[in-house]
Amino acid sequence: MERQYDVIVVGAGNGGLAAAANTAKAGCSTLLLEKHNLPGGCATSFRRGRFEFEPSLHELCSVGTEDRPNVVYKVFDDLGAKIDWCYEHDLFRTIVKGQDGYDITLKSGVDAFCDSMEEAVPGCYASVRAFLDLKPKIDAAIDYIYASKGNPNPVVMLVKHTDFMRTAGHSVEEVMTALGMPQKAQDLINTYWGYLGVPTDELNAMHFLNMLYGYVSDGAAMAHHRSHELSSALVDVIEKHGGEIRYNSEVTEFLYREDGSCCGVVANGEKLYAKEVISNVIPHNVFNMSDPKVIPEENLKLANAREFGISVATVYLGLDCTAEELGMNDYTVFIKGDSYPRDQYNNRLEDGLYIVNCLNKVVPDSSPEGTCTLFFTMPLFGCDMPRDLRPQDYKKFKNDLAKRYIEDAEKTLGISIVPHIEEISIATPVTFARYLGTPEGTIYGYKLSGWDSLMARTAGEKEDYAIPGLSFCGGHYIRGDGYSCAYIMGEMIGKRVAKRLKGGV
Amino acid sequence: MAEKKEKKPNLLRLNPLDFTKLTPVRKARIEAAPARELRPADTYVPNRIANALHPDVQYLKVTEIIEHDCDNKSYILGPDHAKGTDALAWFSAGQYLSLSMEIGESFATRPYSIASSPNDALKGEYRITVRRTAGGFVSGHILDTWKIGTPVTASQPLGEFTYEPLRDAKHIIGLAGGSGITPFRSLAYAVAEGIEDAQMTLLYGSRTKNDALFDEEFTALAEKCPAFRYVNVLSEETRDGCEHGFLTAELIRKYAPEGEYSVFVCGPSAMYRFLDEELPKLGLRRKFIRRELFGECRDPAKEEGYPGSKAASYQLTVRVSGKDTVMTCRADESLLAAMERAGVKAPSHCRSGECGWCRSKLVSGEVFVPKRMDGRREADFLYGFIHPCCTFPLSDIVLDVPPFHP
Numbered sequence: 001m002e003r004q005y006d007v008i009v010v011g012a013g014n015g016g017l018a019a020a021a022n023t024a025k026a027g028c029s030t031l032l033l034e035k036h037n038l039p040g041g042c043a044t045s046f047r048r049g050r051f052e053f054e055p056s057l058h059e060l061c062s063v064g065t066e067d068r069p070n071v072v073y074k075v076f077d078d079l080g081a082k083i084d085w086c087y088e089h090d091l092f093r094t095i096v097k098g099q100d101g102y103d104i105t106l107k108s109g110v111d112a113f114c115d116s117m118e119e120a121v122p123g124c125y126a127s128v129r130a131f132l133d134l135k136p137k138i139d140a141a142i143d144y145i146y147a148s149k150g151n152p153n154p155v156v157m158l159v160k161h162t163d164f165m166r167t168a169g170h171s172v173e174e175v176m177t178a179l180g181m182p183q184k185a186q187d188l189i190n191t192y193w194g195y196l197g198v199p200t201d202e203l204n205a206m207h208f209l210n211m212l213y214g215y216v217s218d219g220a221a222m223a224h225h226r227s228h229e230l231s232s233a234l235v236d237v238i239e240k241h242g243g244e245i246r247y248n249s250e251v252t253e254f255l256y257r258e259d260g261s262c263c264g265v266v267a268n269g270e271k272l273y274a275k276e277v278i279s280n281v282i283p284h285n286v287f288n289m290s291d292p293k294v295i296p297e298e299n300l301k302l303a304n305a306r307e308f309g310i311s312v313a314t315v316y317l318g319l320d321c322t323a324e325e326l327g328m329n330d331y332t333v334f335i336k337g338d339s340y341p342r343d344q345y346n347n348r349l350e351d352g353l354y355i356v357n358c359l360n361k362v363v364p365d366s367s368p369e370g371t372c373t374l375f376f377t378m379p380l381f382g383c384d385m386p387r388d389l390r391p392q393d394y395k396k397f398k399n400d401l402a403k404r405y406i407e408d409a410e411k412t413l414g415i416s417i418v419p420h421i422e423e424i425s426i427a428t429p430v431t432f433a434r435y436l437g438t439p440e441g442t443i444y445g446y447k448l449s450g451w452d453s454l455m456a457r458t459a460g461e462k463e464d465y466a467i468p469g470l471s472f473c474g475g476h477y478i479r480g481d482g483y484s485c486a487y488i489m490g491e492m493i494g495k496r497v498a499k500r501l502k503g504g505v
Numbered sequence: 506m507a508e509k510k511e512k513k514p515n516l517l518r519l520n521p522l523d524f525t526k527l528t529p530v531r532k533a534r535i536e537a538a539p540a541r542e543l544r545p546a547d548t549y550v551p552n553r554i555a556n557a558l559h560p561d562v563q564y565l566k567v568t569e570i571i572e573h574d575c576d577n578k579s580y581i582l583g584p585d586h587a588k589g590t591d592a593l594a595w596f597s598a599g600q601y602l603s604l605s606m607e608i609g610e611s612f613a614t615r616p617y618s619i620a621s622s623p624n625d626a627l628k629g630e631y632r633i634t635v636r637r638t639a640g641g642f643v644s645g646h647i648l649d650t651w652k653i654g655t656p657v658t659a660s661q662p663l664g665e666f667t668y669e670p671l672r673d674a675k676h677i678i679g680l681a682g683g684s685g686i687t688p689f690r691s692l693a694y695a696v697a698e699g700i701e702d703a704q705m706t707l708l709y710g711s712r713t714k715n716d717a718l719f720d721e722e723f724t725a726l727a728e729k730c731p732a733f734r735y736v737n738v739l740s741e742e743t744r745d746g747c748e749h750g751f752l753t754a755e756l757i758r759k760y761a762p763e764g765e766y767s768v769f770v771c772g773p774s775a776m777y778r779f780l781d782e783e784l785p786k787l788g789l790r791r792k793f794i795r796r797e798l799f800g801e802c803r804d805p806a807k808e809e810g811y812p813g814s815k816a817a818s819y820q821l822t823v824r825v826s827g828k829d830t831v832m833t834c835r836a837d838e839s840l841l842a843a844m845e846r847a848g849v850k851a852p853s854h855c856r857s858g859e860c861g862w863c864r865s866k867l868v869s870g871e872v873f874v875p876k877r878m879d880g881r882r883e884a885d886f887l888y889g890f891i892h893p894c895c896t897f898p899l900s901d902i903v904l905d906v907p908p909f910h911p
Contacts, residue, residue, distance in 0.1 A: 169524030305538035
């Protein structure tokens with residue numbers, strides 16, 4: 001009686017959706033299990049009054065346009081998923097508070113970006129250009145590594161891909177400093193550290209450059225109808241190709257064969273079997289739902305060696321005035337108490353870094369006429385939550401937090417926000433612990449520490465994910481967090497699993 | 506020209522061989538880590554708070570019944586330890602519990618405002634107050650069958666009818682009618698006990714003073730607590746110390762403070778309709794008017810834009826995890842009501858189109874959704890998702906519904 005699927009995907013986050021859409025499209029019978037009543041994980045939306053909010057920072061890199069599609073555009077397009085993409089052409093505005101502070105807006109487009117950098121920091125042009133020029137060299141090296149099936153000739157690497165090795169082997173700041181980039185220019189560009197969750201003195205240069213280039217070359221893109229549109233489009237693909245999605249179906253156990261290979265899961269008390277299981281759920285939780293005997297010791301050690309990635313606190317505001325009336329002229333403003341990323345990271349509880357987004361600047365009709373929304377993001381770890389915080393004090397805790405940031409933004413931007421608040425919702429790592437179920441409410445999976453960088457993860461992939469029949473995708477996987485990363489990885493895993501099932505390698 | 510003189514930026518000072526160290530460094534880090542069991546996610550601080558505030562389900566039982574009169578009873582609900590609920594989730598005054606129950610062949614959920622102080626939850630007590638309504642299927646069942654010890658399955662506290670300090674004015678004018686008084690009882694205690702840093706003037710509309718639930722309690726609380734003021738507004742009785750008439754704009758203005766105030770409204774639909782005429786006269790900005798859920802729509806024909814139904818009833822096919830159940834749905838009842846009558850367990854909480862918990866895929870068929878209740882997400886319009894609690898059939902329907910958990 002028991003039905004066996006080709007593939008069971010656990011979790012309908014961005015990675016799980018992209019994986020399931022690819023296996024279903026490849027003709028594999030696919031079951032996607034999601035514990036919530038909605039797809040998307042963070043890529044969703046929620047309603048308050050007459051507003052529909054975007055729950056997470058909604059700008060994707062590496063999308064591109066119909067005429068100049070980049071990798072994320074292709075992920076959706078190849079699946080036949082139609083997205084109404086909207087684009088932001090300024091990269092961001094960044095304000096450093098205080099006496100030596102500054103207020104600078106950077107443009108997207110490689111030339112415009114370099115020009116706006118030179119204008120902000122005279123003399124930095126050549127080094128900024130040189131940093132971006134590393135991108136094609138990296139791509140060429142990665143193409144070569146793929147072509148050699150992961151076993152590149154060391155001599156070829158050293159002779160032909162030396163700059164790739166230098167970039168991929170060092171931190172962002174090491175590479176920028178070697179290029180002679182002035183500190184202020186570094187700090188400006190490195191504003192983006194928060195998107196990968198690790199300050200740039202530790203973050204791998206190649207990884208950062210990949211993301212930076214994605215924003216610089218294509219600008220930021222987002223779906224017209226909040227991220228719920230992205231998730232819904234992928235759900236539609238899965239169902240069109242005969243895939244099945246079950247909501248309200250939390251997986252509580254992973255099932256294994258005698259030989260230790262994964263053969264299914266338990267959801268709603270029902271055993272469900274598949275030839276291959278793909279987990280969008282973080283390995284920590286998967287291991288805790290598995291027979292300890294099947295977890296390879298090295299994988300358990302890896303999980304113990306890792307730190308959890310960053311989470312955030314966010315404030316969603318629906319305002320009863322337009323962005324123009326409010327005096328909000330930018331889609332993204334990074335506001336910082338310190339100019340240096342490591343200081344912003346260390347001071348995150350006091351006066352580090354936060355981001356203010358006004359979606360109406362890119363999607364004017366994202367809220368009713370005469371209104372606008374603001375969205376505040378503060379990087380925060382789950383372990384930053386006070387240990388002794390009682391549930392009954394949580395509402396006050398989050399309102400105090402929101403008040404502090406809203407008032408700071410009012411002062412810094414010279415605008416009046418509080419009197420216009422018609423709807424408010426505040427999220428913290430507690431909220432993300434609730435919805436994602438990750439330990440500490442981490443959004444970013446595992447921290448992309450210096451030793452656990454994208455390159456090192458890529459090289460170690462085979463040993464890191466050693467349970468047969470069980471693949472992983474999502475923010476905890478090789479490329480770390482970010483919508484774009486999760487879609488790209490989900491597609492890769494979905495295609496790989498489908499190929500294996502169809503008799504490939 | 507300048508380029509020739511200046512050295513081109515380069516990476517010569519970085520050793521390319523550092524790249525070859527990435528893997529050995531990582532391997533050494535992994536090797537040095539212990540192979541110990543991983544801490545369960547539930548043990549981390551954010552997860553612990555999340556679980557305490559948002560349990561998937563709360564198993565409760567009736568511990569005390571307070572009979573106000575034959576048609577109004579309050580029930581004190583405590584944790585059902587035997588079923589695994591050890592503590593009650595904290596809530597914001599104004600929130601509700603969605604109770605689910607089997608009644609004969611049917612299965613139903615209903616939202617009930619928590620009428621007690623949030624502090625009582627810490628002592629293991631929620632209070633709900635149930636009023637018998639004409640034809641009220643669930644209210645009648647509760648009033649007639651619940652006894653001390655009756656098990657009750659409840660959701661976590663839900664709803665947005667709460668005081669939000671960064672949004673609302675510090676002074677709340679509460680407009681209550683009939684059994685709509687219950688969330689205000691909670692809010693009154695929250696104000697009195699300093700849980701919410703706000704003041705409240707409660708204008709409570711009843712036919713007679715005798716009909717006003719918790720009247721003595723509110724009077725006593727107001728005497729004790731300067732932040733809380735209580736005014737009876739009686740439509741069918743003239744009495745000293747009470748206002749006579751309805752909750753008019755004029756009356757609200759009389760009790761409103763100088764400066765800004767927020768109006769919180771909870772009552773029967775007739776009161777909402779009355780206030781739709783009155784509140785605009787106050788010239789308040791939209792943000793200063795908060796309404797509790799409208800409640801179920803029981804007559805779609807009265808709704809704006811209803812196109813009329815060709816038949817009195819239709820065939821409704823409900824698909825849950827791939828299994829189909831076929832039933833009849835009357836044109837004047839919501840898809841959710843038909844499912845409940847047929848005993849199909851379907852998720853739902855607010856029953857007012859707002860919370861989205863019942864979100865389901867309309868596989869085929871034509872439906873009507875009253876505009877005022879349509880709380881769907883934009884993308885759900887694009888992909889054919891609906892909220893069955895406020896959706897009415899205009900043809901035979903096939904609906905894919907997520908599985909239900911208590």
